[in-house]
Amino acid sequence: MNTPIPYLQRLNNGRTVWLDGEIVNDLEKHKAFKGTVQTIQHLLNLQTVEPTKSILTYETEKGANAHLSFLVPTSINDLKRKSLAYKCWVDETFGVMSRLSEYSRSQLVGWYASRQQLDVLTPGIATKLEKLYEAARDLDLLSTVAAHDPQKNRSKSAEEIEHGKLRVVTKNEEGIFVSGAKTIATAAPYVDELLITSYHKRGLDEAPMANIFYVPTSAQGLHMVCRESFASTDTSNHPLSSRFDEMDAVLIFDNVLIPWERVLVAEDPELAWKLRIETASSLLSQHQTVVRLISKLESVVAIGNELAETAGATEFLHVKEKLSELIIQLETIKGLLNAAEYEAVEHNGIYLPKQRFLTTARNLGTRYYPRALEILQQIGASGLLQVPSTIQEFDGPIGDKLQAYYGGTHTSAFARTKFIKLAWDLIGSQLGARHELYERFYSGDPVRTFAAQYQNYSEKDRLLKLVEEFN
Numbered sequence: 001m002n003t004p005i006p007y008l009q010r011l012n013n014g015r016t017v018w019l020d021g022e023i024v025n026d027l028e029k030h031k032a033f034k035g036t037v038q039t040i041q042h043l044l045n046l047q048t049v050e051p052t053k054s055i056l057t058y059e060t061e062k063g064a065n066a067h068l069s070f071l072v073p074t075s076i077n078d079l080k081r082k083s084l085a086y087k088c089w090v091d092e093t094f095g096v097m098s099r100l101s102e103y104s105r106s107q108l109v110g111w112y113a114s115r116q117q118l119d120v121l122t123p124g125i126a127t128k129l130e131k132l133y134e135a136a137r138d139l140d141l142l143s144t145v146a147a148h149d150p151q152k153n154r155s156k157s158a159e160e161i162e163h164g165k166l167r168v169v170t171k172n173e174e175g176i177f178v179s180g181a182k183t184i185a186t187a188a189p190y191v192d193e194l195l196i197t198s199y200h201k202r203g204l205d206e207a208p209m210a211n212i213f214y215v216p217t218s219a220q221g222l223h224m225v226c227r228e229s230f231a232s233t234d235t236s237n238h239p240l241s242s243r244f245d246e247m248d249a250v251l252i253f254d255n256v257l258i259p260w261e262r263v264l265v266a267e268d269p270e271l272a273w274k275l276r277i278e279t280a281s282s283l284l285s286q287h288q289t290v291v292r293l294i295s296k297l298e299s300v301v302a303i304g305n306e307l308a309e310t311a312g313a314t315e316f317l318h319v320k321e322k323l324s325e326l327i328i329q330l331e332t333i334k335g336l337l338n339a340a341e342y343e344a345v346e347h348n349g350i351y352l353p354k355q356r357f358l359t360t361a362r363n364l365g366t367r368y369y370p371r372a373l374e375i376l377q378q379i380g381a382s383g384l385l386q387v388p389s390t391i392q393e394f395d396g397p398i399g400d401k402l403q404a405y406y407g408g409t410h411t412s413a414f415a416r417t418k419f420i421k422l423a424w425d426l427i428g429s430q431l432g433a434r435h436e437l438y439e440r441f442y443s444g445d446p447v448r449t450f451a452a453q454y455q456n457y458s459e460k461d462r463l464l465k466l467v468e469e470f471n
């Protein structure tokens with residue numbers, strides 16, 4: 001029987017998280033992590049109280065409640081329920097937290113739903129997937145995924161085996177032993193387990209690196225090396241950075257044992273690629289990324305409108321045009337999500353959102369978000385810096401002057417300053433800059449994801465025929 005252990009208890013399970021040259025022993029208390037830990041705890045609590053419990057969870061065949069990210073969708077309605085659950089959580093973070101486990105969970109759900117087909121390719125995988133899925137679902141495990149080799153030399157030929165890359169070094173009856181690095185794992189310090197995959201197609205010469213497995217974050221020999229923290233402890237001046245820094249980490253494996261029951265693929269480039277592009281797993285995880293993008297774009301539209309309102313700039317034609325561009329971004333992605341769900345396709349007994357629309361939304365997102373930030377800067381202009389260093393200065397000796405000069409068209413100086421602090425956290429802070437990079441790259445190199453969309457476009461032949469027929 002799987003009985004969930006409280007999140008905070010699970011956090012202190014001996015995981016090796018490196019920050020500023022030291023191992024962080026207590027994430028719950030450490031200033032770089034505690035705000036986000038509290039946020040995650042809050043999100044988990046929402047699963048237990050109404051009205052959010054009904055939005056976030058469903059009843060499993062064992063009679064327990066599980067997060068809807070674990071639901072195997074057998075109807076369009078199931079997909080919509082999953083959407084609402086994703087939206088509910090990400091909205092709580094103002095659209096900022098992207099890797100709230102639903103992404104990696106969805107990959108597992110996809111493989112689990114396709115386990116009988118996968119078992120034909122690699123006998124035994126169905127049983128492993130059942131166990132991994134049930135444990136993750138019943139224990140409400142949090143997870144994230146790391147798929148990429150460290151950026152060392154992207155031009156090196158595949159024949160040269162680079163020792164920085166995560167690879168199998170030896171194996172025995174217990175499992176495989178892996179060493180090397182994977183990058184980047186967003187949210188790694190906060191989660192229970194990591195899904196390690198292989199993103200690019202590999203040749204036989206790279207077989208030692210062609211692995212897919214699950215590893216607990218507490219595994220011996222696993223080091224999670226964090227980037228600089230962008231977290232603040234000051235919620236009033238940094239409302240987003242103080243609560244939603246997901247952290248990104250490089251994972252360094254030092255001869256880590258991965259037991260066979262957690263290994264889905266070992267040293268098999270062809271199988272690793274088949275799982276990587278497996279339809280259900282890819283589409284269910286992409287589905288989550290599009291929902292959370294909508295939440296983020298909603299926040300952008302809200303901030304853009306308020307920036308314009310508070311500066312009395314809404315009547316300028318070009319400002320309206322720019323605000324409209326933000327709205328068009330949002331409505332386009334919403335439309336694509338609706339289309340993907342409405343035109344969901346039955347696949348091996350489950351319902352999957354239509355790929356064409358999800359891929360379009362995901363690719364557009366890589367261009368939309370940097371453009372959205374540009375628009376917010378153009379509208380906000382120096383108003384984004386017309387704030388005292390801290391909001392507490394309103395209570396200080398210069399408070400009355402701030403009250404006199406810092407107001408907006410319809411808001412008090414204090415309220416406007418509070419709003420600008422929020423806007424800056426999204427647009428100009430370290431966290432904000434990281435988010436721009438995230439949207440450009442989180443789902444792969446956009447150059448290659450765009451090229452792949454062209455390559456795989458199923459309507460190409462039909463459209464080419466139009467030219468033939470017309471001529």
Ligand SMILES: Cc1cc2nc3c(=O)[nH]c(=O)nc-3n(C[C@H](O)[C@H](O)[C@H](O)COP(=O)(O)OP(=O)(O)OC[C@H]3O[C@@H](n4cnc5c(N)ncnc54)[C@H](O)[C@@H]3O)c2cc1C
Nearest residue numbers: 145146147148151154184185186437438441442444445447
């Ligand atoms: C903030 C952030 C969070 C992330 N979180 C995660 C995560 O949680 N899990 C995860 O698995 N990944 C994550 N990623 C990684 C992400 O998937 C990669 O950034 C993305 O796939 C691009 O790979 P790369 O960063 O290694 O860039 P590179 O592949 O090193 O590319 C660098 C440049 O070289 C070009 N280039 C490199 N190789 C080629 C080639 N063969 N052909 C043409 N051009 C090439 C690229 O176009 C690019 O301009 C995250 C990334 C960011 C920025």
